[in-house]
Amino acid sequence: MTSLIKPSSVVDTRGRPVRDLRLSVTDRCNFRCRYCMPAEIFNREYVFLQRDLLLTFEEMVFLSRAFERFGVQKIRLTGGEPLLRRGIERLISMLTDATDCEVTLTTNGSLLARKAEGLAAAGLSRVTVSLDSLDEDTFQAMNDVGFPVSAVLDGIEVASAAGLPVKVNAVVKRGVNDQDAVDMAAYFRGTGHILRFIEYMDVGASNGWRMDDVVPAQELIEAINGRFPIEPVAPNYRGEVARRWRYVDGGGEVGFIASVTQPFCGTCTRARVSAEGVLYTCLFAVGGTDLRRMLRSGAGEEEVVDALRQVWEVRDDRYSEIRSLDTVDLQKVEMSYIGG
Numbered sequence: 001m002t003s004l005i006k007p008s009s010v011v012d013t014r015g016r017p018v019r020d021l022r023l024s025v026t027d028r029c030n031f032r033c034r035y036c037m038p039a040e041i042f043n044r045e046y047v048f049l050q051r052d053l054l055l056t057f058e059e060m061v062f063l064s065r066a067f068e069r070f071g072v073q074k075i076r077l078t079g080g081e082p083l084l085r086r087g088i089e090r091l092i093s094m095l096t097d098a099t100d101c102e103v104t105l106t107t108n109g110s111l112l113a114r115k116a117e118g119l120a121a122a123g124l125s126r127v128t129v130s131l132d133s134l135d136e137d138t139f140q141a142m143n144d145v146g147f148p149v150s151a152v153l154d155g156i157e158v159a160s161a162a163g164l165p166v167k168v169n170a171v172v173k174r175g176v177n178d179q180d181a182v183d184m185a186a187y188f189r190g191t192g193h194i195l196r197f198i199e200y201m202d203v204g205a206s207n208g209w210r211m212d213d214v215v216p217a218q219e220l221i222e223a224i225n226g227r228f229p230i231e232p233v234a235p236n237y238r239g240e241v242a243r244r245w246r247y248v249d250g251g252g253e254v255g256f257i258a259s260v261t262q263p264f265c266g267t268c269t270r271a272r273v274s275a276e277g278v279l280y281t282c283l284f285a286v287g288g289t290d291l292r293r294m295l296r297s298g299a300g301e302e303e304v305v306d307a308l309r310q311v312w313e314v315r316d317d318r319y320s321e322i323r324s325l326d327t328v329d330l331q332k333v334e335m336s337y338i339g340g
């Protein structure tokens with residue numbers, strides 16, 4: 001459905017428009033990936049958001065329509081684990097009915113086999129599944145809840161059979177799963193599911209990130225090229241975060257998201273809204289704007305649109321370009337909360 005009011009564009013102080021909205025639908029997760037929600041911090045005592053603090057589906061749709069007026073074309077549902085949010089299929093239908101945006105989702109895949117058909121029927125465009133290793137011990141140690149590789153692979157196959165294009169994201173941490181990268185490339189090439197390697201990032205303030213743990217994308221490119229020759233491909237669009245490569249023998253594509261060693265802040269068009277409705281203009285933000293309060297105090301669409309414009313116009317973020325030993329220790333918002 002097209003908004004009644006004509007879209008206006010807004011750019012930030014670095015000339016960047018807003019194109020992608022990442023909506024976190026929950027801060028909870030059934031995994032405890034060491035790089036995201038380490039179990040010693042996200043334990044029984046950890047206080048997650050109470051239900052009444054979460055944005056309702058209606059509030060998410062309201063915000064999405066407001067963002068669409070500025071040029072948002074893609075909405076990604078994330079979290080936490082988005083498939084834990086009850087009724088997510090209904091949210092997807094509501095978003096596809098109320099906007100012209102493409103609606104996508106990032107998931108750890110644990111519930112995908114069960115849910116993929118309903119997600120596809122609700123109008124989801126495609127799905128990104130996070131899977132860091134095909135080695136059982138390594139994967140279970142990384143998700144830290146003993147979740148098996150095979151169940152994620154089943155989810156990928158069911159999603160694909162349901163007609164959802166699938167991308168697979170693997171975060172690579174030195175000495176943990178870097179030795180599995182070429183095997184993952186071997187497994188996914190030729191399947192049509194594009195595998196993308198992500199450099200381990202210093203998101204949040206709890207994962208104990210060190211630069212030494214980052215495996216530069218270039219290193220992985222060389223390792224994969226050594227086994228299956230690859231060549232670079234031009235980006236699909238300006239601002240695409242993954243650098244695209246293809247197998248010379250026609251085995252399809254593989255991507256590299258070099259957020260640490262080759263930052264892409266210059267073309268960053270992403271806005272994030274946490275599950276409780278706080279707007280962040282950078283993944284590494286230390287603060288945001290409370291939209292839920294506005295919505296619940298009766299603000300109308302014009303007021304919300306004005307607030308969004310004001311936030312975006314002064315946006316100056318470029319954390320990955322200025323990352324240093326000093327910035328690593330900032331009290332940044334956790335990724336499971338802000339939405340990956």
Ligand code: SAM
Pocket residue numbers: 029035036078079080081082106107108109128129130169170171198199200201202203207335336339340
């Ligand atoms: N739970 C879902 C999942 O894992 O796909 C969605 C949320 S998760 C925060 C989104 C993405 O962020 C995942 O692909 C995950 O691997 C990635 N991620 C989490 N922590 C990260 C880190 N420290 N560095 C790089 N990527 C990270």
Ligand code: SF4
Pocket residue numbers: 029030031032033036037079080081108130336
């Ligand atoms: Fe959960 Fe995703 Fe974070 Fe892993 S990366 S702990 S699956 S939110």
Ligand code: SF4
Pocket residue numbers: 264265266268269270281282283284317318319320321
């Ligand atoms: Fe965008 Fe912030 Fe990441 Fe830079 S560091 S690409 S501004 S989210």
